Amino acid sequence: DVKxxxxxxxxxxxxxxxxxxxxVQDMDHENMFWYRxxxxxxxxxxxxxxDVKMKEKGDIPEGYSVSREKKERFxxxxxxxxxxxxxxxxxxxxxxGTGNTGELFFGxxxxxxxx
Amino acid sequence: AQxxxxxxxxxxxxxxxxxxxxxxxxxRDTTYYLFWYKQPPSGELVFLIRRxxxxxxxxxSGRYSWNFQxxxxxxxxxxxxxQVVDSAVYFCALSEDEGAQKLVFGQGTRLTINP
Numbered sequence: 357d358v359k360x361x362x363x364x365x366x367x368x369x370x371x372x373x374x375x376x377x378x379x380v381q382d383m384d385h386e387n388m389f390w391y392r393x394x395x396x397x398x399x400x401x402x403x404x405x406x407d408v409k410m411k412e413k414g415d416i417p418e419g420y421s422v423s424r425e426k427k428e429r430f431x432x433x434x435x436x437x438x439x440x441x442x443x444x445x446x447x448x449x450x451x452x453g454t455g456n457t458g459e460l461f462f463g464x465x466x467x468x469x470x471x
Numbered sequence: 472a473q474x475x476x477x478x479x480x481x482x483x484x485x486x487x488x489x490x491x492x493x494x495x496x497x498x499r500d501t502t503y504y505l506f507w508y509k510q511p512p513s514g515e516l517v518f519l520i521r522r523x524x525x526x527x528x529x530x531x532s533g534r535y536s537w538n539f540q541x542x543x544x545x546x547x548x549x550x551x552x553x554q555v556v557d558s559a560v561y562f563c564a565l566s567e568d569e570g571a572q573k574l575v576f577g578q579g580t581r582l583t584i585n586p
Contacts, residue, residue: 387572396480398562398576399516406572414573446516450571458504458571462516 359383360463362447368469375434377466379447386452388430389460390414390422393444402445405430406452437470444468473498475565477577484553485585492548492580494563500524504571505539505546506564510579516562522546523569553584 363378381388387406391399391414401414403422411422419441423431430449434441444467448460474497484490496505507519520530522539530537534551550557563577 387570391576396578398475398477398578399564399574400576401573404572412572415575444514446514448516452570456570458506458521458566458569459518460508460516460571460574461518462508465514 360447360449360461362445362463362466364466365464366467366469368471369437370471371438373437373470375437375468375470377432377434377445377447377468379430379432379463380428381430381447381449381461382428383449383451383461384427385449385461386427387450387456388424389448389450390420390430390432391446391448392416393446393465399446402432434468437468439470442468442470473503473565473567473575475563475575475577477561477563477580479580480578481581481583483583483585486555487552489549489551490553490582490584492550492561492563492582494546494548494577496544496546496563496565498565498567500567502567504566504569506566506571506574507537507546507548508562508564510560510562512559519548521571550582555584555586558582558584 360381389404390402405424421433447463503524508516560579564574
């Protein structure tokens with residue numbers, strides 16, 4: 357059974373803390389994504405990666421960075437968490453190259469609360 | 472710029488009723504791809520369908536059907552004989568690249584099917 361696993365379902369952090377959200381996929385996918393989901397706004401793309409050590413900014417990269425040292429793992433980093441980063445964060449992956457149908461496989465999400 | 476609008480924030484129907492979820496999109500590209508995803512209470516988005524801009528044929532999959540109309544820039548989703556298990560948040564999304572590396576999502580429609 358294919359799977360995208362996010363390390364934490366729920367996190368509570370304080371303003372100014374450094375936060376790491378981890379995502380692992382077992383499908384050998386080239387592409388990995390981080391989205392945030394907010395009520396009334398749908399999902400918005402933060403960053404995506406199309407290969408190890410490669411990344412591209414999405415629509416809302418400010419305040420975030422990412423790391424992809426291994427193909428199966430994609431980390432989202434909040435260098436200094438702020439209350440407006442309280443949200444649901446969703447990781448996804450997809451095939452690259454000619455096998456890519458555009459279908460994204462999602463994890464269950466990480467709900468982050470910043471106090 | 473691309474945009475996807477799902478004007479229906481919430482819909483509630485009784486089981487066995489038919490229900491249509493609306494999706495209107497904006498894009499300047501002549502080639503684009505439209506998607507529907509389902510997000511059940513567990514949180515994990517599940518791919519339902521992809522349609523490219525050159526294929527205006529309607530699609531039917533069991534109780535699900537999709538109506539793509541380029542003339543009105545709409546890609547509506549109908550569930551026939553709804554069931555309680557159809558309760559979820561449904562997202563329509565648009566991509567200008569076949570690999571969907573930069574999906575633009577609508578705001579989502581929360582569908583509740585009451586027994």
